[in-house]
Ligand SMILES: [Ca+2]
């Protein structure tokens with residue numbers, strides 16, 4: 623199901639702001655396509671698996687003996703879904719900051735797990751996986767399952783037989799770094815509200831124009847009216863609408879920015895929008911169609927529960 627809120631602007635009378643294009647400091651990270659990836663029970667990984675690129679704070683070093691403490695120390699840089707059909711995950715992360723734990727001497731990791739199989743994990747690294755300089759002009763780094771040298775939990779077998787990657791069974795009581803939508807609603811609403819429609823994803827009980835799903839997406843209070851959302855949108859140096867969304871990495875949601883000229887047809891494909899940043903913490907998307915004296919353009923955030 624898709625729940626949406628719309629946010630539009632007319633194309634006249636907005637001042638221009640200069641926006642520098644984002645540059646360099648990139649990590650391309652992936653598995654190998656059409657390889658066999660299994661759980662500890664020998665079952666192929668399904669689409670519920672997510673892979674995260676990230677690092678651990680406070681000098682924490684993950685081991686197979688301290689898995690219970692991983693989630694509390696984990697900071698995700700980018701998340702991507704596993705595609706069971708192509709047996710692949712693949713994404714590119716532009717390093718926006720070298721603030722800890724993403725410093726140039728700090729270790730990067732790939733953590734694979736699933737909300738439906740919370741006790742099946744794989745964590746990979748390589749001593750050479752340290753974060754590139756944010757904004758640097760070097761070629762992208764390549765961190766892949768194949769190039770990992772350390773499997774903290776899980777197994778990589780480069781021969782590919784009988785598997786290329788296998789998750790490992792960990793303590794099911796371990797905390798995972800995600801909050802389900804159902805858990806978020808239970809935290810935010812009373813039993814009565816959960817039963818009477820107040821907590822429905824599309825509902826807006828505080829009347830601030832943000833559905834409950836959007837409140838979760840922006841980590842705001844669904845029962846307290848917030849400021850208007852206009853601050854998410856500005857006009858880029860190219861005279862196009864641009865939306866900046868601060869994402870909440872712990873919330874398992876997909877965020878999309880869509881544009882329209884008529885409020886009927888909404889697009890988010892490459893021909894319609896330019897994605898400037900797409901990390902775990904931020905999404906910046908720019909309309910490709912400039913504002914002109916007669917051209918009306920609209921931009922909105924669409925949020926989809928990722929469970
Ligand atoms: Ca609301």
Ligand SMILES: [Ca+2]
Nearest residue numbers: 843844846848
């Ligand atoms: Ca609110």
